[in-house]
Structure formats: structure tokens, C-alpha cells
Amino acid sequence: xxxxxxxxxxxxxxxxxxxxxxxFHGVSKVYGxxxxxxxxxxxxxxxxxxxxxxxxxGAGKSTLVRLLIREETPSTGRIFVEGDEITRMxxxxxxxxxxxxGIVFQDYKLxxxxxxxxxxxxxxxxxxxxxxxxxxKVEEVLWIVGLEDKLDKFPDELSGGEQQRVAIxxxxxxxxxxxxxxxxxxxxxxxxxxxxxxxxxxxxxxGTTVLMATHNREIVDLVRRRxxxxxxxxxxxxxxxxxxxxxxxxxx
Amino acid sequence: MRRIGAxxxxxxxxxxxxxxxxxxxxxxxxxxxxLIILLVGGALLFTHSVDSILQTQxxxxxxxxxxxxxxxxxxxxxxxxxxxxDDRRVISVAFETKDQAAKEASSDPDIQQALQTxxxxxxxxxxxxEVKQLTDLAAFDKxxxxxPIVDRTTATDYNPDVISKLHTVINVIEGIxxxxxxxxxxxxxxxxxxxxxxxxxxxxxxIEIMKLVGATDWFVRWPFILEGMLGGIIAAIFSGGxxxxxxxxxxxxxxxxxxxxxFDGGYAVTLLVLLLGGGALVGAFGSYLGVxxxxxx
Ligand SMILES: Nc1ncnc2c1ncn2[C@@H]1O[C@H](COP(=O)(O)OP(=O)(O)OP(=O)(O)O)[C@@H](O)[C@H]1O
Ligand SMILES: [Mg+2]
Numbered sequence: 001x002x003x004x005x006x007x008x009x010x011x012x013x014x015x016x017x018x019x020x021x022x023x024f025h026g027v028s029k030v031y032g033x034x035x036x037x038x039x040x041x042x043x044x045x046x047x048x049x050x051x052x053x054x055x056x057x058g059a060g061k062s063t064l065v066r067l068l069i070r071e072e073t074p075s076t077g078r079i080f081v082e083g084d085e086i087t088r089m090x091x092x093x094x095x096x097x098x099x100x101x102g103i104v105f106q107d108y109k110l111x112x113x114x115x116x117x118x119x120x121x122x123x124x125x126x127x128x129x130x131x132x133x134x135x136x137k138v139e140e141v142l143w144i145v146g147l148e149d150k151l152d153k154f155p156d157e158l159s160g161g162e163q164q165r166v167a168i169x170x171x172x173x174x175x176x177x178x179x180x181x182x183x184x185x186x187x188x189x190x191x192x193x194x195x196x197x198x199x200x201x202x203x204x205x206x207g208t209t210v211l212m213a214t215h216n217r218e219i220v221d222l223v224r225r226r227x228x229x230x231x232x233x234x235x236x237x238x239x240x241x242x243x244x245x246x247x248x249x250x251x252x
Numbered sequence: 253m254r255r256i257g258a259x260x261x262x263x264x265x266x267x268x269x270x271x272x273x274x275x276x277x278x279x280x281x282x283x284x285x286x287l288i289i290l291l292v293g294g295a296l297l298f299t300h301s302v303d304s305i306l307q308t309q310x311x312x313x314x315x316x317x318x319x320x321x322x323x324x325x326x327x328x329x330x331x332x333x334x335x336x337x338d339d340r341r342v343i344s345v346a347f348e349t350k351d352q353a354a355k356e357a358s359s360d361p362d363i364q365q366a367l368q369t370x371x372x373x374x375x376x377x378x379x380x381x382e383v384k385q386l387t388d389l390a391a392f393d394k395x396x397x398x399x400p401i402v403d404r405t406t407a408t409d410y411n412p413d414v415i416s417k418l419h420t421v422i423n424v425i426e427g428i429x430x431x432x433x434x435x436x437x438x439x440x441x442x443x444x445x446x447x448x449x450x451x452x453x454x455x456x457x458x459i460e461i462m463k464l465v466g467a468t469d470w471f472v473r474w475p476f477i478l479e480g481m482l483g484g485i486i487a488a489i490f491s492g493g494x495x496x497x498x499x500x501x502x503x504x505x506x507x508x509x510x511x512x513x514x515f516d517g518g519y520a521v522t523l524l525v526l527l528l529g530g531g532a533l534v535g536a537f538g539s540y541l542g543v544x545x546x547x548x549x
Contacts, residue, residue, distance in 0.1 A: 095467060110461075
């Protein structure tokens with residue numbers, strides 16, 4: 001992971017504004033089957049923050065991510081992204097909203113009938129049609145995640161960890177303002193995981209806001225950045241330099 | 253411009269790829285579309301042919317005899333004839349003398365006998381008029397009745413019944429042709445929509461992913477619409493060819509059986525263009541409808 005990459009792929013650093021980049025105000029989400037996934041969540045994430053989102057399986061982490069890009073709408077409450085209330089945003093404005101994010105989905109969401117390079121290029125074609133040097137940009141970001149020799153493979157020809165890295169590359173390639181990763185290292189070995197986290201720290205250093213849901217205790221404890229802990233849909237802990245577990249607790 | 257170009261290229265590229273990738277469904281769609289275009293083309297050409305035959309009848313019907321009273325002078329007749337000639341609705345006017353009328357009528361033995369018994373010729377002279385539009389005959393009938401030199405008892409041989417009937421038949425047949433074409437058009441739209449929807453259903457996750465990454469509805473939609481257009485055009489080329497060949501054969505065999513159906517090349521070409529345009533339109537619109545429900549991500 002080169003510093004040169006971070007310079008090219010991260011947003012230029014911006015002075016900390018008073019207005020949060022992302023804010024949740026009393027957000028609850030009840031799914032159609034009456035499962036309450038989030039309850040009364042209040043949250044503010046500022047430009048340049050690096051946040052871990054931790055919590056047991058089923059706590060509501062992915063739901064929170066889905067609400068951010070309006071894949072789902074909250075049952076109550078309001079969500080703001082860069083000053084826009086997305087909960088009431090017109091449907092035709094959603095593409096612009098989603099392009100501000102780079103998202104690594106927990107299930108990757110790769111296009112099965114496109115190659116690795118096409119999958120990554122796709123994110124650029126969608127966000128910036130007519131982009132110059134498409135191929136170089138795609139190859140560069142795939143090189144960063146260590147997949148330079150898999151450009152023309154299809155997703156089902158890749159291992160789980162390789163697919164995950166394609167998803168990461170796709171989320172990075174258009175230089176999003178906000179990088180959201182839902183369990184981006186779940187399928188990676190410790191070394192590769194650490195490499196990815198280093199990469200995220202670098203782009204964060206250049207000003208990109210990073211939100212990363214994870215079960216990786218080691219990483220959270222090593223990096224010591226902001227930790228938001230969710231438990232049964234509630235934010236139970238929000239610490240500036242937190243750890244995976246509450247100090248003194250044996251479990252989440 | 254660059255952006256639009258790039259988006260269009262992307263759309264074309266995807267459309268082609270998708271067409272190949274889903275060849276089975278694509279071909280099924282093209283086949284059904286082709287079948288319907290065939291029916292539409294056939295129906296339109298058939299009504300057009302029937303129409304042309306009737307049109308011939310109509311032309312024969314577009315004649316009227318204005319009977320001239322025996323007391324009229326030649327100068328008066330020539331004057332009236334000139335007035336009719338100058339009328340825009342008139343194709344030709346011919347003067348038929350009493351003798352000519354008798355000669356004409358004498359082909360009927362009954363009349364010939366009656367003429368002989370009478371000794372004198374009771375048949376009136378007439379101005380034989382040919383007009384462009386069947387519907388104008390009534391006006392000339394009226395004009396004749398208002399003209400002094402015209403025979404008082406029977407002014408013309410105008411028979412509104414026959415003419416209005418013929419006119420109705422032509423209108424009805426044209427109407428039926430259009431209605432059939434419209435019904436087939438609607439049916440094809442529904443079929444295309446469902447074919448495309450089946451094709452799209454298999455790719456709904458792809459659409460969902462595109463939308464979640466930030467693609468606009470149109471970005472997702474274009475490849476499908478181009479794909480539909482492509483299918484419609486291919487279908488129209490094949491069906492149009494078959495319709496054209498079929499029309500040619502039909503006219504030939506009709507002429508052999510002495511039924512004079514004119515081969516209307518201009519109409520056939522117009523129809524081919526129409527079918528191509530219609531195929532593209534139906535394919536595109538069917539795709540638009542087919543994709544719609546999957547875009548709500
Ligand atoms: N589409 C859905 N429909 C109904 N219920 C859902 C849906 N998605 C999630 N849930 C439920 O909402 C709750 C929160 O799910 P969510 O996926 O947000 O958890 P998570 O914290 O991401 O878990 P994990 O760590 O396993 O990914 C769970 O109880 C889950 O069963
Ligand atoms: Mg999850």
C-alpha cells in the first residue's frame with residue numbers, strides 16, 4: 001500500500017466542519033416481519049472520522065448501512081448525509097446520494113457476468129461516464145488490493161477473500177467522500193486484513209470519512225479509533241478511542 | 253458530449269452482450285414479435301388489396317349522366333358543358349346526343365322494340381360526367397336539378413343508395429383493417445413486455461447492484477431498450493420480407509385468376525418502413541415497461 005495511492009485515491013483533506021457528514025436522529029427500523037433491527041439511534045459522524053461499528057451478529061450493523069444509502073427507509077427518525085435529509089429524498093436524487101459513498105457490502109454484490117476489471121470499471125462508468133484512463137485506474141486499484149493477476153476472471157472463479165477484495169476495489173475506485181465497509185475483512189487472512197485496514201487508514205488520513213462494521217477484535221483494539229457498539233438495535237457505546245469490548249467485559 | 257457518448261457506448265455494448273447472453277429468451281421474444289408483425293403486415297396488405305379492388309368499383313361509380321331537355325339549344329348545352337369542364341371536381345365531360353343514346357340503348361332488345369313501336373326517339377341527350385370523388389356526385393345531381401336546360405322529370409341517373417353503400421363498405425373494411433392492426437399492436441406490446449420481464453427477472457440482482465452503486469434508472473434502462481429495439485428490428489426484417497414476398501405471390505396468382513389486384517409497390521415499401529419502425533417502437537416500449545418494476549431499488 002503506497003502513500004502515492006492514498007494521495008491519488010483519497011479525497012483532499014477538508015477542514016473539520018461543524019456539520020456532521022452523517023447524522024441519525026431517533027432512527028428506528030422495523031422490518032416487514034416485525035423484527036426491530038434499530039431502536040432510537042442517534043449518531044453523528046464528522047468529516048474525516050474513522051469509526052468501527054461493532055456488535056454481535058444480528059445487532060443491526062448492516063441495517064444501519066442499508067439506511068445510509070436508502071436501500072431501506074427508516075420506520076421513524078431522520079437521517080442526514082452531507083446536509084441532505086435522505087429519508088425524504090426524491091427517488092431521482094438517490095443515484096447522486098449513492099455515488100458519494102463507496103460501499104463494501106457484506107455479501108459483496110459483485111456482478112456475476114462481468115469480469116473483475118469490468119466490475120470495478122462499472123462503478124466508475126456509473127459515477128463518471130466518459131472517465132479518461134479508465135483501464136489504468138481500474139488496474140491500479142486492483143493492484144492495490146493485490147488482484148492485478150485476476151483482472152479477467154469472473155467472480156465465481158475467485159476465492160471468498162478475493163471477491164471481497166474486488167468489492168473493496170470497486171468501492172474505492174471512484175474516490176468516494178464516505179467509505180462504508182460492512183465486514184470487509186471477514187474472509188481475509190490476518191495479513192491481508194491488516195493491509196486493507198492500513199489502506200483505509202491512509203485514505204482516512206487524506207480526509208475520507210470511514211465507517212467499518214467488523215467482528216475483528218484484534219484490528220479494533222490495535223487501531224484504537226472511534227468505536228460505536230450496537231446491541232439489539234441500540235447504540236450502547238460510542239468512544240473516541242475505543243476497544244472491541246467494553247473495558248472489563250469478557251464478551252460483547 | 254463525451255459523457256453522453258460514453259454512456260451510449262456502454263448501453264450499446266451491454267445491449268449486444270445481453271442479447272447474446274440471453275439468446276434463448278431473446279430469440280423467443282424476436283420470434284413472437286416477428287409473428288405479430290407478420291400478422292399486422294398481412295392484415296394491412298390484405299385490407300389494402302381489397303381496398304384497391306373496391307376503389308376500381310368506386311371509379312366506375314364516379315360517373316353521372318345529366319339528362320338534357322329536348323328544348324335546349326346547342327349553344328346552351330355547349331355553355332353548360334364548358335361550365336362543368338371548368339369545375340375542379342370534374343375529370344371529363346362528354347356530350348351524348350339523342351341518336352347516340354338510342355344507339356347505346358339499342359343493344360337491349362326490349363328497348364329497341366319499344367323505339368321501333370314509338371317511331372320517334374324518347375331518349376334524352378345527356379352530358380356524361382366523370383368526377384374525381386364519389387362523394388361529389390350528390391352535388392352535381394343538385395346542380396343539374398337547378399339548371400333550366402336539364403330534363404325536368406329525370407334530371408340525372410344518380411342513385412344515392414348504391415353509392416352510399418359502396419362508400420360504407422370501403423370505410424368499414426378500412427376501419428376493420430386498422431382495428432385489427434391496433435389490436436395486434438397492443439397484444440404484441442403485452443407479449444414483449446412479459447418476455448422482457450422474464451429476461452429481466454433473471455437479472456434483477458444485477459439491476460439492484462447497479463442501482464445501489466449509484467446508477468440512474470436510465471443508465472440501467474438503456475441497454476434493455478436498445479436490446480428490445482434490436483429484437484424488434486430483426487423481427488421486422490424477417491416478417492417484412494415474408495409479407496412482401498407473400499404479397500407478390502398473392503397478386504400474381506390473383507391476376508392469373510383474372511381478378512385484377514394492382515401490385516402497389518409504393519404501398520408495400522411504405523408498409524415495410526412502417527413495420528420496421530413499429531417493430532423498433534414496440535420492442536423499445538415493451539422493454540421500458542418490462543424493466544420498470546425492477547428499478548424500484
Ligand atoms: N431484509 C430483512 N427483512 C427482515 N428482517 C431482517 C432483514 N435484514 C435483517 N433483518 C433482521 O434485522 C436484524 C438486524 O440484522 P442486520 O443484518 O442489521 O444485523 P448485523 O448486525 O449486520 O449482523 P451480522 O453481524 O450477522 O452481519 C436481524 O435480526 C435480522 O434478522
Ligand atoms: Mg451484517
